[in-house]
Amino acid sequence: MRKTTHWFVTADDRCAKLYSLRDVRGGRRRVSEHESVRSDWEDYHERGRPNPLGRGPSANAAQGFAARGHQDQEERNRFARDVKAWIESRMKEREINRISVFAAPRMLGALRAEFGDDPPGVSLHEGEFTPLHAHQLAEHPAIAEAIA
Secondary structure, rough: OOOEEEEEEEEEOOOEEEEEEEEEHHHHHHHEEEEEOOOHHHHHHHOOOOEEEOOOOOOOOEEEEHHHHHHHHHHHHHHHHHHHHHHHHHHHHOOOOOEEEEEEEHHHHHHHHHHHHOOOOOOEEOOOOOOOHHHHHOOOOOHHHHHH
């Protein structure tokens, strides 16, 4: 009997990881991490960051930066675009017909905007699983439910 491989991705604002899941003897599951991609956008603005606000004559003056919230959203949207392209290329390269993507809430919204409604072969789920190790993912009920 041929064992089925289930593919899934975990993603947050900074990193996305590609995993495979296979059933092994004794009803157990084995999860393997294959690849990951990190956001290039985190450091993008550091070089050209806007001038600090509140810079006064005192060295103790408040140091804040303009538009940090907008910048976070912009970086998330750019990374979501990169993650979508990365997932599509991995699906083509590895001949993956179906993949589940688990993303932190804000990243999930950005990915839904990129993938659109009902993307072929891709199912999007809320789940902040990027910090988890492979053995923790193998036993996680949300992952088991999504690949069933």
